[in-house]
Amino acid sequence: MSPAFAEDPLRVLRVARFAARYAHLGFAVAEETLALMHELSSGDELDYLTAERVWQEFDRALGETSPGVFIEVLHRCGALKTLFPELAQLPEAPGWPRLATLLPRLQEKHERFALLLAAALCERETDGATAEVEKLCQRLKSPKLYRDQALLICRGHRPLFELPQLDGDARLGLAQNLDLLRRPQRIDSLAACFDRLAQWLGVKVDSEARLQALHGALSGIEPKTLMQEGFSGKALGDELRRRQQEACAKLEFGEG
Structure with a gap:
C-alpha cells in the first residue's frame, strides 16, 4: 500500500464510496486496505476533513448502486x-441487512438520506430525533432538501403508522406538519420513504393511500x-379547523 494513501484521509471515504459503487459486481475492500483505513480512523486525521469534502463523498455514495455498503465499510x-455518529449504531442493528437492501x-438521494436517519433515530422521542437531524445537517452543511425530507420522515412516521387509532385533531396535525395541502406534489416521495421504513420495522401500511386520504379530506x-x-375573522379560522378535524376523524383506513 502506497504511503500516499495515509497522507489524504479523504481516501477513507472514497474507498467506502467505491465499494458502494462496485459491490454488486463482487468488489470488496481488501483486509490490508481496511487495516490502513482503521489506522487513519483511530487517530485524529479525519477531524481535519472539511464538512464540504465529507458531505460531497457522502452525497455521492448515496447515489451509488449499494449505498448501504458505504456505511458498512466506514463502520x-x-x-x-x-x-x-448519528448513524454509528445502525450497522449493528439486527435488521441492518434488510435496510441496506431497501435503500x-x-x-432519490435525499430520500435515501432520510431513510437512513429515520431508521437510525426511530427509537428516539420525536424532539430528540429532530435535534439529531438538525445537528448532523448543520455540521455537514447538507442541502435544505435533504434536511427537510429527513425531518418530515422522522417526525411523521409514528403518527402515520398509527393513523387509524388517532383522533381527528392528531390526524389534522400530521397533515399540517407534512404540509399536505400546500405541497401535495411531495406525497409520492414521502410515501416512498415511509413505506421503506415501515418495511424495515415490520409495519403493514399503505403510506400513499393514507396521505392521499388526508389530502383529499382537507382539500374539499x-x-x-x-x-x-358568513364566517369571518377568528370565527372563520375556528370553523375551518373544526371542519378539518371532523373530516379527518371520519376517514377509515382498512389497509392496516
Missing part, C-alpha cells in the same frame, strides 16, 4: 462513529365557502 474501519429502492374544505356562509 468496519471505525470511521463511522467519527464522521457520522436502493428509493430513487375551502375558506371561501365558509366565508360565503
